Amino acid sequence: MPPSSPRRPGSALATATAVRAFVVVLLSLITAATFAGSALAQEPTTPPAPAPATSSDSPGATPATPPADAVNVSGSLNNGGDRLVGVDVLAVDASGAEVARTTSETGGRWTLPVSPGDYTFRIDPETLPDGVSVQGDVQRTVVEGRANTVIFSFGEARTATVVPFYEQFLRTTIDGLRFGLVIALAAIGLSLIFGTTGLTNFAHGELVTLGAVAAWIFNVTFGIQLIPATILAVIVGVAVGWLNNVGLWKPLRRRKTGLIGQLVVSIGLAIALRYLILIFFSDRSEPFADYQAQQQREWGPFAITDVNLACIVISVVVLVLVALMLQKTRIGKAMRAVADNRDLAASSGINVERVVTFVWCMGGGLAALGGVLFGLSELGGRVQWEMGFKLLLLMFAGITLGGLGTAYGALLGCVIVGLLVQWSTLVINPDLKYIGGLLVLIVILIVRPQGILGSRQRIG
Numbered sequence: 137m138p139p140s141s142p143r144r145p146g147s148a149l150a151t152a153t154a155v156r157a158f159v160v161v162l163l164s165l166i167t168a169a170t171f172a173g174s175a176l177a178q179e180p181t182t183p184p185a186p187a188p189a190t191s192s193d194s195p196g197a198t199p200a201t202p203p204a205d206a207v208n209v210s211g212s213l214n215n216g217g218d219r220l221v222g223v224d225v226l227a228v229d230a231s232g233a234e235v236a237r238t239t240s241e242t243g244g245r246w247t248l249p250v251s252p253g254d255y256t257f258r259i260d261p262e263t264l265p266d267g268v269s270v271q272g273d274v275q276r277t278v279v280e281g282r283a284n285t286v287i288f289s290f291g292e293a294r295t296a297t298v299v300p301f302y303e304q305f306l307r308t309t310i311d312g313l314r315f316g317l318v319i320a321l322a323a324i325g326l327s328l329i330f331g332t333t334g335l336t337n338f339a340h341g342e343l344v345t346l347g348a349v350a351a352w353i354f355n356v357t358f359g360i361q362l363i364p365a366t367i368l369a370v371i372v373g374v375a376v377g378w379l380n381n382v383g384l385w386k387p388l389r390r391r392k393t394g395l396i397g398q399l400v401v402s403i404g405l406a407i408a409l410r411y412l413i414l415i416f417f418s419d420r421s422e423p424f425a426d427y428q429a430q431q432q433r434e435w436g437p438f439a440i441t442d443v444n445l446a447c448i449v450i451s452v453v454v455l456v457l458v459a460l461m462l463q464k465t466r467i468g469k470a471m472r473a474v475a476d477n478r479d480l481a482a483s484s485g486i487n488v489e490r491v492v493t494f495v496w497c498m499g500g501g502l503a504a505l506g507g508v509l510f511g512l513s514e515l516g517g518r519v520q521w522e523m524g525f526k527l528l529l530l531m532f533a534g535i536t537l538g539g540l541g542t543a544y545g546a547l548l549g550c551v552i553v554g555l556l557v558q559w560s561t562l563v564i565n566p567d568l569k570y571i572g573g574l575l576v577l578i579v580i581l582i583v584r585p586q587g588i589l590g591s592r593q594r595i596g
Contacts, residue, residue, distance in 0.1 A: 137414055141242060144383065146259040154421035156314075157221070157260060159340055165230060168381075175303075178384075180320070180456055181553065182304040190425030195424065196250055196345055202236070202249035202250075202423045203249070203250070203251045204250060205251050205252065205280070206250060206521060207249070207250060207252055207278050207279070207280050207284060208247050208248070208249055209227070209247070209248045209249075209255075209257070209276070209278055209284040209285075209286055210245070210246065210247045210248070210283070210284070210285060210286075211225070211245075211246055211286040211288065211446070212243065212244045212245050212246075212287075213225075213240050213244035213245055213246065213259075213288060214290075214455065215288070215290040215291070215543055215548045216291070216431050218244075219241055219243050219244035220240055220244045220264070220265065220268070221241065221242060221243075221244060222240060223240045223244075223246075223259060223260070223263045223265075223566035224237060224238070224239055224240075224259065224260035224263040225238055225239075225240065225246045225248065225257065225258075225259055225260075225265055226238075226248075226257070226258055227235070227248050227250050227255045227256070228255060228256045228257075228258065228261075229253065229254075229255055229256075230253075230254055231262050232591075235248060235251075235255070235452055235478060236250050237247045239263075243426060251278075252279060252280050253277070253278055254275070254277050254278075254324075255276060255277075255278060256273050256274070256275055256276075257273065257275075257276060257288075258270075258273040258274075259288060263463070268290060269290065269291065270290055271288075271289040271290065271291065272287055272289075274286050274287070274288060274540040287509055292359060294503050300437075302437070303437040304562065305562070306437050306438060307437070307438065307439050308558050308559055308561065308562060309555065309558070309559070310438065310440055311440075311444070311558045312554045312555035312556070312557065312559060313448065313551065313554065313555065313556030314440075314444050314447055314448045314450070314451075314513060314515075314554070315514065315554035315555075315557060315558055316534075316550050316552065316553060316554020316555055317447070317448060317451035317452065317455070317531050317551065317554070318447060318451055318506055318507075318509045318510050318513060318514070319527065319531060319534050319550040319551075319553060319554050320338075320451070320455060320534065320546060320547045320550035320551060320554075321451050321454060321455065321502055321505060321506040321509065322344050322502065322503050322505075322506025322507065322510065322527060322531060323506075323531035323534050323535050323550050324458060324497060324499070324543050324546050325343075325377075325495070325499020325500065325501075325502045325503050326340045326341065326499065326503075326531055326532075326535060326542075326546075327535040327540065327541060327542065327543060327545070327546035328471065328475070328492035328495045328498070328499060328543060329496065329540075329545075330494055330535075330540050330541050331471075331474075331475030331540070331541030331542065332471065332474045332475050332478070332488075332491060332492050332495050333385070333492055333494055333495075334395050335385065335395065335398050335399070335402065336399055336402070337402045338399070338406045338528070339380075339402045339403075339405040339406035339409060340403075340405050340499070340503060340524075340525030340528065340531065341406065341506065341525045341527055341531070342405075342409035342410055342413070342524050342525070343373060343376060343377065343380075343499070343500050343503035343507075343527075344450075344503045344504070344506055344507035344523065344524035344525065344527055344528075345409075345410070345413055345507060345509065345519075345520075345521065345522070345523050345525070346372070346373065346376055346409070346413070346504065346524075347369050347370070347372070347373045347504020347505065347506070347507035347508060348369070348504075348506070348507035348508050348511045348519045348523060348524075348584075349413060349519055349521075350368070350372040350373070350415050350426070350504065351365045351366050351368070351369035351504075351508045351511075351519075352422055352424060352505075352519045354368050354369065355424050355426065356422070356424065356425050357426050357459055359425075361426060361507075362424055362425070362426040362427060366505065366508045369504050369505075369507075369508060370501045370504050370505050371501070372504060373501045373502075373503055373504025373505070374497045374498075374500050374501040374504075375500070375581060376500050376504075377496040377497045377498070377500020377501065377503075378493065378496060378497050378500070380496060381492065381493055381496035381497075382493070384401070384405070385398070385437075385496070386492075386493075388401065402511070406525075410521070410522060410524075410525060413521045414521045414522075417519075417521050418521065419521060419579050421515065421518040421519065421520050422518060422519050423516075423517050423518045423519075424511070424517050424518070425439070425511070426518070427442075427443050427512060428517050430442055430443045430444075430491040430517075433445075443512050443513060443517070444453045444513050447509045447512060450505075450509065451509065454502070454505065458498075458502075459543070459544070462543055467491070467494055470486050470491050470495070471495060473486060474486065474488055474491045474492070475541055475542075475546075498509065500592055503524075508521065508525075509522060510523060510527060513552075525572065527575050528572040529574060529577070530550075530553055530554075530570065531550070533539065533549070533552075533553050533573040533574070533576045533577040533580075534546060534550030534551075534552070534553040535547040535549055535550070535553060535581050535587075536549065536577055536581065536585075536587055537549035537550075537553060537577075537580050537587055537588060538550065538552075538587050538588050538589055539586060539587030539588055539589035540586075540587060542551055542587075542589050544589060545588060545589035548588060548589065549587065549588065552576075553572075553576055555571055556572050556573075556576060557569050557570065557572045560572045
């Protein structure tokens, strides 16, 4: 067996050196990794991004949710009858910070929930339609437990100007003419009923109210436009007048009930109808759905709204038609004959009961039309449960001034009463203007009880 070759000292030395180098490198790597891990463990983490500021941090922001003690502030954006939709309304507190914002919806309605306190409500002008401007902001104290309503005014702000007296007089005269024609329209039936039957019907005011209520029901409840609703209300008035005569007054006449007894019955009927309307209608003023927020049209010193102008035209047309009917038609001549002398008319072959029935139907229809026009022009487009009762005194004053039982006297007297009532607002509080009707009634009964066109024999 051959002997093994001896190791060379240089080879062993090289191997040992390589091993030591490997160990050193390995230890260096381990040490570096250890220090790197320690450094990473001690490095602070990046702070989270700050949350977006709320209304308490930033003045121009709006809270996402309403406050816990929120109170609703509401309103409706109405620019001369045009309902503004999609307009931004905002509330600003005392520090100038915007606290709430909303957008108007259908009908221009808007609602803002805010905490009780003092606020400035304003409209974002950039959201307004072209050509529409708001007059300014509205300051309001929001209180819990009551209705908080804000009303904005649109258009150019009006400056305080002194209107000359002659201009006031002209405008008041036009308004008085309008008012007198409406009273005459409602009172002609009352005068003709007295002329043909001798009855002073205190329930005639309720016929006026029933006509306005019927038009309101057709217009608001059934959604019929006001003009056809008024035509339907006139038909209802004709039917109510016919029922009045057939169901109550005709049987009383057959029983030979005296005029004083019929007068008492009419007072009881008026009270019953008035409170039936209160029960089934409402104790508040209810607006029509059409022709609200009318703007005045001015022609020099004259100023009138479209609704009032339409009321004047309609009243004149209807009154002219009534006059032509009384003068030119057979039924009109028969009505005048019965009013002059009932017994002579009956002996001449005129069917008096048929004439009286026609008068009641016509009186009910004219009263219904007068009620609608009275609500539109005098009550701001609203219906009240006792509106006819308020008008009854003025109707009596007008037909007494003109002459009981005469259609033309009723027209003349009611126009004069309407003018006197409106002229009185130039010197007294407008809330007291109806007192003028009572004064006219008292003076006429003292000075000339038969009226302007009446005869002393008719009253006696």
